[in-house]
Amino acid sequence: xDDPLLNPLGExxxxxxxxxxxxxxxxxxxxxxxxxLDDALGGGLRAGGLNLLAGAQGEGKTTFALQIAxxxxxxxxxxxxxxxxxEAEVLLQKVISAEAADLGFEDGVTVYQVRxxxxxxxxxDGGLPERLRRYTGGLxxxxxxxxxxxxxxxxxxxxxxTNLGVIATAVKDVITEFGxxxxxxxxxxxxxxxxxxxxxxxxxxxxxxxxxxxxxxxxCPVLALSASDRAGLEPGQRMRARNMKGSTALAYEADxxxxxxxxxxxxxxxxxxxxxxxxxxxxNYSVMTLEKNRSGRAGAELEFRKDFGRGRFEPDxxxxxxxxxxxxxxxx
Numbered sequence: 001x002d003d004p005l006l007n008p009l010g011e012x013x014x015x016x017x018x019x020x021x022x023x024x025x026x027x028x029x030x031x032x033x034x035x036x037l038d039d040a041l042g043g044g045l046r047a048g049g050l051n052l053l054a055g056a057q058g059e060g061k062t063t064f065a066l067q068i069a070x071x072x073x074x075x076x077x078x079x080x081x082x083x084x085x086x087e088a089e090v091l092l093q094k095v096i097s098a099e100a101a102d103l104g105f106e107d108g109v110t111v112y113q114v115r116x117x118x119x120x121x122x123x124x125d126g127g128l129p130e131r132l133r134r135y136t137g138g139l140x141x142x143x144x145x146x147x148x149x150x151x152x153x154x155x156x157x158x159x160x161x162t163n164l165g166v167i168a169t170a171v172k173d174v175i176t177e178f179g180x181x182x183x184x185x186x187x188x189x190x191x192x193x194x195x196x197x198x199x200x201x202x203x204x205x206x207x208x209x210x211x212x213x214x215x216x217x218x219x220c221p222v223l224a225l226s227a228s229d230r231a232g233l234e235p236g237q238r239m240r241a242r243n244m245k246g247s248t249a250l251a252y253e254a255d256x257x258x259x260x261x262x263x264x265x266x267x268x269x270x271x272x273x274x275x276x277x278x279x280x281x282x283x284n285y286s287v288m289t290l291e292k293n294r295s296g297r298a299g300a301e302l303e304f305r306k307d308f309g310r311g312r313f314e315p316d317x318x319x320x321x322x323x324x325x326x327x328x329x330x331x332x
Contacts (some may be wrong), residue, residue: 030183030221033071034304036317039290041256042296045183045221049295050212050253052189054226054244055260060286060306060313061225062086063094064260065185067312068223070095073152074144080174081154082167084191088154093118094311095152096132096141101310103144105137111311114138151178163193164210171218181220186211188225190245204246208253226250238266238325241291257292263303268323282317285314306324 031044038044045051045068055061062085069079083091093114100108107205109132116122117138119130124131132138155162155170167184174182187190194203215222221272227245239259241251251257264282272283290300301324 010069022229028078028219030068030072031075033067034068034302034315036300036302036311037258037290038300038320040290040296040300041293044312045223046255047132047181047219047221048216048296049221050208050215051221051223051258052226052241052244052250052254053223053258053260054228054241055237056228056239056262059260059262060308061260062187063225063311063314064288064313064324065225065306066091066094067098067315069152069183069185072183073148076148076151076178078178079152079185080170080176080182081152081185081187082157082162082170082192083154083187084157084159085187088114089118091154092145095139096145096285097310098307098312099144100135100137100141101307101312102315103137103140105140108137108310109135110309112309148253153182157191157192159180159191161193162191163195164207164214165195167192167211168214168218171214171220175218181218184214184222186222186224188227189250190227193222200246205249208249212253228292250294254292255294256290259289259291261287261289263287263320266324268325287324288317 005099006212028047029043029045030047031038032041053061053065066081069081073079080089093111096114097109097111113122113135116136117124117128122130122134124134129139129142132142153174167186171182171184183262189207190204192207192211194206197237198206211222211224228239228243239261241257241259242248244257246248259310262283263285264280266287285305288302288304290298290302292298293300301320302317304313305321307314
């Protein structure tokens with residue numbers, strides 16, 4: 001048949017069988033690098049899937065997405081990261097520090113120290129290798145990052161220029177360069193410019209549908225960060241998928257919806273009352289709630305310890321054992 005949009009099931013069966021018999025049988029799955037999350041997702045992010053990550057500002061959405069991107073590039077697969085808020089150098093600083101931590105250096109170089117080296121404010125002479133050598137794990141991390149840096153592409157995106165057409169063109173360029181589709185990260189969805197003038201709800205709907213189309217057309221996963229609406233940020237309110245800013249199309253079109261929250265904000269009150277430190281240690285953890293999952297089980301509530309000083313979450317998390325609540329009533 002000449003129509004590329006028609007897929008006879010016989011050809012689909014042959015294609016799947018050929019893929020399973022090839023060395024690249026996992027080519028349609030991108031592991032996240034968080035074993036518990038991968039298990040809940042059925043292996044990781046899937047080709048053709050739109051994955052949304054929502055949460056309050058400062059909760060680590062960019063750090064989480066960057067950690068997934070780093071893991072994908074580290075195993076030799078391309079990543080296309082559309083960054084509307086942070087420069088490539090800032091993201092790279094986080095990557096280097098996180099890599100030192102992953103290499104096992106417990107007192108490894110921090111994001112602050114890497115930033116000082118980048119800006120030349122560390123009272124050291126020389127280039128980046130000479131400056132990072134003075135910090136524990138700095139040079140090792142730099143060498144590790146250099147081994148996959150060409151596969152990790154940062155697109156400096158702007159709300160005035162970066163639209164779905166720009167995103168699609170960049171994806172095609174990456175496929176041409178590397179011969180395979182990339183993991184696409186959008187940081188974040190509400191800042192993608194619509195192709196024509198429209199109100200916020202129409203814009204978010206169009207962008208969401210467009211990103212889904214891109215994921216399907218180029219057979220790659222899209223991981224898009226989403227802002228919260230005002231209701232999701234109210235004190236005592238636990239953010240849910242319905243609180244993603246802009247449109248009901250977000251939750252409807254997405255294949256996976258993950259909501260990130262500070263554990264101290266959503267754990268049941270009695271856990272706070274009886275904790276030895278009044279529950280302060282809960283603030284060191286983020287809870288990832290898998291609110292929607294078309295390829296596995298939904299409802300999983302996983303916790304991961306924050307290590308933001310080194311630009312990452314600790315990847316070996318745990319299933320939340322405490323009772324969580326939808327809303328907490330605050331009294332004077």
